[in-house]
Each structure stands twice: as C-alpha cells, then as structure tokens.
Amino acid sequence: MVRPFSCIERSQAELIGVIEEKQKTTEKQAEGFIKDLQQEITQLEKRISELNQLSYSEDHLHLLQNFTSTNTAPPTKDWTKVNVHQSSYVGTVRTAVSQLEKTLSQEMKKLLGDVELKCVQKYDVVVTLDPDTANPCLILSDDGKQVHCGNIRKNLPNSTERLSYSVAILGKQRFSSGRFYYEVQVRGKTAWTIGVARESINRKGVHTLSPNNGYWTICLRNGNEYKAAAGPAVLLLVREELQKVGVFVDYEEGLVSFYDVETRVNLYSFTGCTFTERLYPYFCPWPNAGGTNSAPLIISPVNMDADLGGDGGNMSSTT
Template sequence: MSAVTCLLSEDHFLCPICLDVFTAPVTIPCGHTFCKNCITQNWRINRKCKCPVCKKLFDIITELHVNIFISEMAAQFRQSTAKQTSEVSKPGEVPCDVCTGIKLKALKSCLVCLASYCEAHLERHHTVSGLKRHKLIDPLDNLEGRMCPKHNEVMELFCRTDQVCVCQLCNKSEHEGHRVVPLREEWEGRKTELGKAEGKLEQMILERQLKIQQLKQTAKLSKDAADKETADGARVFSALRQVVETSLAEVTEHIKQKQKAAEEQAEDFIKELDHEISKLRKRKSEVKQLVHSDDHLHLLQSFSSLSTFPPTKDWSKASLRQPSYEGVAARAVAQLKDTLSKGMEKLLEAELKRVQRYAVDLTLDPDTAHPKLILSDDGKQVNHSDVEKNLPDNPERFSYCVIVLSKQSFSCGRFYYEVEVKGKTKWDLGVASVSANRKGQITSSPEAGYWTLQLRNGKEYVALTDPDVVLSVKQRPQKVGVFVDYEEGLVCFFDVDTADLIYSFTGCSFTDKLHPFFSPCFNDNGDNSAPLRISAVNQTDCISHL
C-alpha cells in the first residue's frame, strides 16, 4: 500500500470541509468523501443532507459507515508525512515505542498504555473513543519503571525517610507520617549535588592532566640528563677508543637501560592517568546528562550510582624518579685502570665532582655515641678516650662498639659527605639502617643493616660484606667521601684527594632510614688518637674539558 500512497498527492486525502487529512472518512451516495464528524456537523447545521461539493440532495441517511480502505490509505499517508516532518529521536530524547527501524521523537507518553508515541502513532489516541480517555503526558522514558508496582499509580513523590519514590496511595498508607516531598523538590536538591560532583570531576581531570604534564617534563629532564651523560662519556672515551670500545658500549647501554626504565615508568604513569581521565570523563558525561535532564525519577534512581566517583589513585605524591648515573662510567673505567690510568683519573675526578653536588651538612648525635667517645662542641669531630663517661643507656646509644651516628637521616634521594681520616691507623665509616642493632657486639654487614668500609693496621682496607673484600688502593686516603643513592641502592666510597673510587656497594635494598655512622676505633695507647672529622665539601667547578 505504501507504493500506491507515494503516487498520490496530499489533495487526495484532504477533507473538502476541514481541509485536513481524513479522520474516520465516510463516503456519501454521490461518491464524495468527508470526515465523518465534518459531514455530520454540516448536515446538522444546514438541516438537510446535501453534498457540500456537488450540491446533490439526499434522503435522510440514518447511518454513515467509515470507508475502511480510504481510512487506511489516509493513515498510511499521515504516517508517511509525519515521518518526513517529524524529528528523528536524538540521544537523550524519548523515542517512539511503535516506530520500527528509525525511531522518531515521541510527542506524548500514555500512562495507560505505558508507551510513548510520535505524531503519526499518536493519532489513534485522538480519534479512537476508547483511547481518548487515556492520560497523555510529556514524553518520558521507562514508563513501566515510573509506575508504583503496588498501586499502579505514577510515582510523583519521594519519601526522604525511606529514600524511595512513592505514589499518592503509598503516601496515605505505608509511608504515612514519613517525610514525603514532591519529586521535583527532591530532584532539585539532588541535581544541585550532582552539579557540584560534576565540578569536582572536572577538577580531578584537570589535576591529572597537570600531573601528565609534570611527568612528561620530568621524563624530558631525565632524557636530557641521560643525553648529557652519554655525551660526556663519549668525549672521554673517544681519545682511548682502541682500548675502551667494549667499555664504552657497556656504559652507553647501561645508561640507555636506566633511561628506558625511566621512560617506561613515565609511560605507565601516563597510561594510568589517561585511563583514570577516561573513566572520569565518562562519569562526568553521565552526570552532566543527568544534571541537564528534567526527568525527576531517572535522576533520583541514578543518583546513588553516579554521585560517587569512580575509584582513582591519589596522585599528589606520585613522581617520576630520575635514574642515577653517578658511578656508571667510574666503575667501567676502574675495570680498565691498568691500561687507562690517564683517562681513569679524568673521569673519576669528574665523577667525584658530580656526586659532590649532593653534599649534606652533618652533625654527630651525642644520644647515640658510645660512652668512651668524645664529641666536639660543634658536633663535627669524634675520637676515642680510655675513660668511660657515665651516660644513660638509652635505646639509641651503642653499648659495645665505639660508634656514633649523625643526627640527620635519609629515606630517599642522594647524599654525600666527606670525613678526614688523616693520622689514623683504624676507622670504620659508612651508613647504617635506623633499625640496625646497637647493643652488644655487632656484626657489620649489609644483612645486619651496615654498609661499612674499614681501615685496619694502618694499611688494610676492607669492605665488610659477606665475605669481606680486601681492597687495593694507590695511596692511603686522607679524606674519604661517601655517596649514597637511596633509590638506586648504591653506596660509594671515594679517596677525595685522588678522586679514586675505593669501593661500591651495589644492588642494595634500603627500606629504613639511613644514618651516616662514624667509628674512630680504640686509640691504641695513642697510636690511633687522631679524631675523625666531618669536613666541609669543597665544591669546585667540574672539569670543563670533560
């Protein structure tokens, strides 16, 4: 029938009286067709049965019957025209429940049929007497969900006592005496709350976008540092290319691995932040759509699920750790020191200058000092005395080993300090975990929380590991520099005067605060009476030609 309809113009379906598309068309004996109501009213007014078109008179016609064929044709035409002129349902709009294929925008919803209708499908509610009595309202989604399941009435109220939507009958029965308000009143309050939530979500998104920018900037600084380090190493090794090809490749690869790890960490953070932003944007979109909706019930029913924020990570303390490159080139050159002594001296001196940038100001903590230790008034010097002072045996104090800690402790980052050891035949230096044992005899090892370099008999230098490592030095250090990279798990000891790397503890796993520690050892009847002294770091300019 639609193929036939498309061949007919609008004039074929217009009533000559009302000039509108036929509604309940009837054909009178002369063959002309009119709306049933139009011709009936015309004859009633004129008091005779006369065709308004051809003026032919008829005997009284007792009953007019609807022309079913023309009625269906008119309905088809009306529906076709409505589809051409009606708007297609857009996201957020209520679609027609009857339309198949493309859904048109609903004009009304019927509380009896529990369905929504576009202009064309709404026609029967205007023409069929039984449907005319149905209650039509502005279009709403999910009509069945808006009806009280108990009383089959529209839920127009909200019970604040029970936090549920109710109908008028519910209010008069099981919710009598409760705090019941109109749905719109509750909707306005919740809508305000969701508006605040939308603003908070936007703020969270902006914070994460800012964090991404910070991470990218940190990653760039890390890359710049890596590029500079690689370039410095390349300039040093280029003059010794014949003998250091393998070492240069190892140094460069090590730096690249560190940089790659930093970039991967940044990418992981950024990917996680982008994922959170995606979730927050999705929630924001849902909240925004709900905020701009006039659908009271839908807002209240969706409020609980959308008023809470999706799970996110606290990014306020998140940061991208720049990898440490200190010691990389130095350790590589140390392995080739027999053939690269000149290049090694240059590189080690530059390395020492780099770590000296992390110099910290330390003072000795008298509450940790063994009773036979004497501390200077400025807290920078310690030596051993045969006389034991009467001091309280507090938990922080060493009771057997002649050790004292610094007041300062470190749980992140990098730090460096220097200690004068001139004139001594014995000493212990290093860092100790805050939780390491301080009472009784102590086994100094990384497993016990001590990373220690010691001198014995005036010439034997030992790194206390398991097993201990006896070290070879060019000359007796007069000043020892100690560098620690907490995150990298690195503890390095330098001869400050020669810039030699004496020893490095690598791959350490630090979990507690670290305290620098100092042991002048026993004075041995004056043979080892010289003190240990924390000295100021001479931070001269780095060598410019490296």
C-alpha cells in the same frame, strides 16, 4: 692532576731522548771501530811499503835477513764478526708505546673518577654527630664535627638510641629517599670504620658489620689494611694512605659508594641494595690504641669547583 695530553707530550719527549741516546751510543761505537780499522790499515800500508822496498833490493843476504820479520802480516781483528747495529729502535718504540698506553689508561681512569666524584659532590649535605647515640668512650667536639676515642668510659644514660657496645656514633641526620654525600677526614689514624647504617641496627650487643646486619661500610685495620665490610670482607687496593673519604648514597638506586677524595678514585660500591628504613651516617674511630690511633674522624666541608655548584641534590632527610 696531569692531563692525558701532557702525558703524551712527556712520553714523546722521553722516547726522543732514549732514541737520541741510543743514536749517540751507536755512533760512538762506530767511531771506535773506524779508528781501529784505520790503525790496522796504516800498519798494513806500512808493511806493504817495507815489502816493496825489499823487493827492489839487490842484496840477497839483506833480503833473507829481513824477510822473516816482514812476511807475517800485523795482527788484525776479524771484521767479519763485527756488526754495528742499525738504530731501528723497534723494541724501544714498542716499549714506549706500551708504557704510554698504560699511562693513558691510568690518567683516563683518574679523569673519569674526577668527573664522577664532582657529580656526586653536588649532593653534599650537612652532617653532624649525634651525642645521644655516642658510645660512652667517645669524645666529641663542640661543633659536632669531630670524634675520637678516650681512655675513660663516661657514665651516660643507656638510652635505646645509644651504641653501647661498639665504639661508634651515628649522625643526627637521617635519610629516607634521594641522594646524599659527605666527606670524612681519616688522616693520621691506624683504624676506623665509616659508612651508613639503617635505623634498626643492634645498638647494644655484639654484631658483625655487613649489609645483612644493616651496615654499608669500609674500614681501615692495622694501619694499612683497607676493606669493605661486604660480608665477607673485600680487600681494597689502595696505593696511598687515605686522607679523606667521600660517602655517597642513592637511596632509590640501592647504591652506596666510597671515594678517595685526594686521588678522585672510587674505592668500592655496594650495589643492588634494598633500603626500607631510614639511613644514618655511621662513624667508628676505634680505640686510641695507647695514642697511636688518637687522631679524630672529622666531618669535612666538601671542596669542589664553583662551576659545578652544590645544589644539595634531591635527597630527603629528617633531623
């Protein structure tokens, strides 16, 4: 990530370059005017010399014959309307400073986002997928870290834990206090939903993803529509396609936050939540849409600087 001081140095160099370029343009313009003026002066001096020679002539007939061609001044430019603008560069500097302020603001947000993300990454926990909760259409990896939707609905026991209607799965780990954090790779997908869900969610019928129904999630739809399922949905401003999403929960604080791990930006936070039940990580890879959404959701290891360490936080969980 580019640091703010580097941005200042780069912006300063760009500003100096612009000013030097404007200086060269102004000097070139002035040199052109000087050249034109010198040519006019030369022509006028030549005409004055011709007139002086005629004024000393005693041949009056010769004087009359040549007077018509010499009494008219050579064509000249109206120099009163010519102006070489001095290089004050006020507008250039103002524009550059405004752009620098914008760049610094963006970089400071990234810097603060980087610090914030590193802080929550300290509460990294091990999360694995619970096959007993998996919708029958889902295919899990042997290590319980990847899930995608297949084309065939498997014949599985319809236990009370299984999500029979939505193409989703819960994590094995459940949390009833403290803080926890995990990351999910979403690269290559056109639709997904991830977040946390309370234990008493409707696992069998139609349901709407919202905090009122026990879901705190964000999702991707149609390949480029990112939303927070806040009931009603909130459209998220995402500049680049998400590759990996971080999920952080502070149970006592009533906070669920989502991060773009690549750009270190907070995507959305549910605040003021009241948790009274155990919470489970929630994953919905959505149908594979003929192969266009066949990439899996992958629970990824958290990569953070060694100097921050990963003490696992002060969360409490039950597996």
